[in-house]
Amino acid sequence: MFRLAVVGAGRMGQLHLTVLREVAEIEVVGVVEPAWQVRQQLERFGLPVFADVPALVASTPVDGWLVAVPTPAHLQVVMELSYFGAPILCEKPAGLSVGEALQIGRVASSTGVRVQVAYWRRFVPSLKLLRARILAGELGTVQSIICQQWDEAPPSQAFRRSSGGIFIDMGVHEVDQLRWLTGSELDPVAAVGRIDPASGDQDSAHGLVELSSGASGVISLGRFFPGGDLVAVEVFGSRGHERLVLVDPQQADVAQRLALQEQLRDFIAGGSAGATMSDAVAAFRVAEALQAELA
Ligand SMILES: NC(=O)c1ccc[n+]([C@@H]2O[C@H](COP(=O)([O-])OP(=O)(O)OC[C@H]3O[C@@H](n4cnc5c(N)ncnc54)[C@H](O)[C@@H]3O)[C@@H](O)[C@H]2O)c1
Numbered sequence: 638m639f640r641l642a643v644v645g646a647g648r649m650g651q652l653h654l655t656v657l658r659e660v661a662e663i664e665v666v667g668v669v670e671p672a673w674q675v676r677q678q679l680e681r682f683g684l685p686v687f688a689d690v691p692a693l694v695a696s697t698p699v700d701g702w703l704v705a706v707p708t709p710a711h712l713q714v715v716m717e718l719s720y721f722g723a724p725i726l727c728e729k730p731a732g733l734s735v736g737e738a739l740q741i742g743r744v745a746s747s748t749g750v751r752v753q754v755a756y757w758r759r760f761v762p763s764l765k766l767l768r769a770r771i772l773a774g775e776l777g778t779v780q781s782i783i784c785q786q787w788d789e790a791p792p793s794q795a796f797r798r799s800s801g802g803i804f805i806d807m808g809v810h811e812v813d814q815l816r817w818l819t820g821s822e823l824d825p826v827a828a829v830g831r832i833d834p835a836s837g838d839q840d841s842a843h844g845l846v847e848l849s850s851g852a853s854g855v856i857s858l859g860r861f862f863p864g865g866d867l868v869a870v871e872v873f874g875s876r877g878h879e880r881l882v883l884v885d886p887q888q889a890d891v892a893q894r895l896a897l898q899e900q901l902r903d904f905i906a907g908g909s910a911g912a913t914m915s916d917a918v919a920a921f922r923v924a925e926a927l928q929a930e931l932a
Contacts, residue, residue: 645706776874828930
């Protein structure tokens with residue numbers, strides 16, 4: 638049994654804890670959560686909860702870490718955990734800037750600790766099939782790919798003010814997905830968006846990228862999609878077309894939960910299918926450039 642510790646148990650950490658109940662190969666040996674209000678929400682999981690990492694490691698051995706702290710804390714928490722030598726699955730985007738992602742990469746190489754970044758789309762079966770078909774040329778020459786991510790409602794104002802902006806908080810998923818689906822690198826071309834004056838974060842935005850294959854990509858993001866979250870991908874090829882709806886308001890987050898389970902299984906098996914730190918840095922460069930277009 639793999640002994641996993643979860644660090645940060647807010648919105649995403651609690652989703653991970655919920656899906657972890659279905660992963661029989663993993664035992665959650667502890668959760669680190671400094672906020673007492675959040676610690677009260679964790680009682681329903683029946684797990685040992687600690688206020689900090691030293692308290693957890695003093696109480697139990699750990700084979701791996703899942704980091705779901707706010708993005709501005711990724712670097713500091715990964716640095717702290719790398720001291721213990723066990724692999725780390727860090728939530729996207731792995732730092733708040735390209736510079737921080739590079740620093741996490743340097744910490745990983747200098748300590749020999751494997752850091753995988755939680756780009757869960759890589760574990761959605763229908764997307765894996767689409768990737769295989771694109772790479773095998775079944776759709777012909779890919780002309781364009783449109784990726785949509787529209788959330789039902791925005792996160793808290795506090796989260797929005799410190800999340801790095803819509804392309805860094807949300808759009809990195811689409812950037813990583815485009816690179817992984819096509820095997821191409823991305824050149825950011827332009828971005829437009831509508832700002833929320835209260836947080837300084839965008840309510841919606843569109844990014845245009847050119848793929849090294851010559852195809853074009855459109856990244857469509859929004860923080861208001863009443864009725865539920867939507868994640869969709871549409872590929873236009875010279876010999877075929879495909880539209881996949883990965884997260885559908887009618888089916889809630891079933892596909893995401895199953896993909897999160899597969900991601901955890903891949904992580905404990907060595908992470909051969911997951912995103913590496915160099916994938917995360919590459920995605921970050923594109924997301925950061927698109928975000929800069931909005932300034
Ligand atoms: N993969 C996805 O689809 C997805 C979706 C949502 C969020 N995320 C990512 O997950 C991360 C967390 O986002 P969230 O929405 O859960 O935020 P959140 O604010 O709801 O939760 C973060 C939790 O971490 C705790 N925390 C803060 N500093 C800590 C520390 N040093 N050690 C331990 N815990 C600490 C906070 O008290 C809080 O409870 C972000 O990086 C975000 O980008 C990923």
